[in-house]
Amino acid sequence: VIEAVGTDEAVRIVRGSGLKVPAVVRSGFFPASESPRRQVALDDNRRAIDQAAVIGADMVVLVCGAVPGMPLVEARAQIADGIATVLPYATANKVKLAIEPLHPMYAADRSAINRMAEARMICEQLRSKWLGIAVDVYHVWWDPDLEREIRLAGEMDTLFAFHVCDWKPDTADLLNDRGLMGEGCIDIKTIRSWVERAGFNGLCEVEIFSHKHWARDQDEYLKDTLKAFEERV
Numbered sequence: 048v049i050e051a052v053g054t055d056e057a058v059r060i061v062r063g064s065g066l067k068v069p070a071v072v073r074s075g076f077f078p079a080s081e082s083p084r085r086q087v088a089l090d091d092n093r094r095a096i097d098q099a100a101v102i103g104a105d106m107v108v109l110v111c112g113a114v115p116g117m118p119l120v121e122a123r124a125q126i127a128d129g130i131a132t133v134l135p136y137a138t139a140n141k142v143k144l145a146i147e148p149l150h151p152m153y154a155a156d157r158s159a160i161n162r163m164a165e166a167r168m169i170c171e172q173l174r175s176k177w178l179g180i181a182v183d184v185y186h187v188w189w190d191p192d193l194e195r196e197i198r199l200a201g202e203m204d205t206l207f208a209f210h211v212c213d214w215k216p217d218t219a220d221l222l223n224d225r226g227l228m229g230e231g232c233i234d235i236k237t238i239r240s241w242v243e244r245a246g247f248n249g250l251c252e253v254e255i256f257s258h259k260h261w262a263r264d265q266d267e268y269l270k271d272t273l274k275a276f277e278e279r280v
Contacts, residue, residue: 071104077130096140113157145179166180178205
């Protein structure tokens with residue numbers, strides 16, 4: 048949105064709305080087979096940090112990236128190196144970086160960080176109050192270690208964001224067919240209780256990527272979203 052309307056217009060919209068912007072979503076995509084492409088990714092991340100600082104967003108959410116055919120160990124090492132490179136810039140601009148683990152279905156080409164444990168290991172390695180984790184139930188609900196990892200993130204003060212929607216077993220599109228809360232099989236209330244018990248008191252961000260819902264009357268969609276949030280989150 049920022050690039051579509053320009054930074055100045057984005058600032059005007061944000062200030063005029065009275066709304067708070069929790070995050071710029073998304074940046075990351077650190078791994079690449081060639082050094083010039085890795086440098087492009089670093090430059091893109093710095094630009095996202097600039098944008099977040101200008102519009103007053105608390106953080107930039109990192110979709111960390113992956114390269115088809117690149118071993119996951121190598122991709123994860125490049126991700127850690129990339130975050131380490133841009134973290135001082137984020138710190139100087141007082142913008143947090145939130146690593147978002149993505150579901151393993153994206154491990155080949157979208158993110159080699161698929162569990163909270165992998166995000167935690169990068170946080171442990173870099174040890175900065177400006178680096179943490181974005182917990183999206185769509186991506187992590189299946190993890191048998193989820194409760195433990197949320198607790199550890201709370202202890203490390205790395206619980207930066209909490210995203211909600213639902214996983215539809217009969218999904219027609221792995222990216223853009225998410226469900227309203229209650230349309231799928233995620234036990235969102237339980238996960239929210241774990242997050243809050245771990246000390247998270249930030250916003251619950253509703254993040255429903257859905258061609259089906261985007262095509263609906265948006266006023267009705269908003270009403271249904273609010274109802275689903277009240278009943279299921």
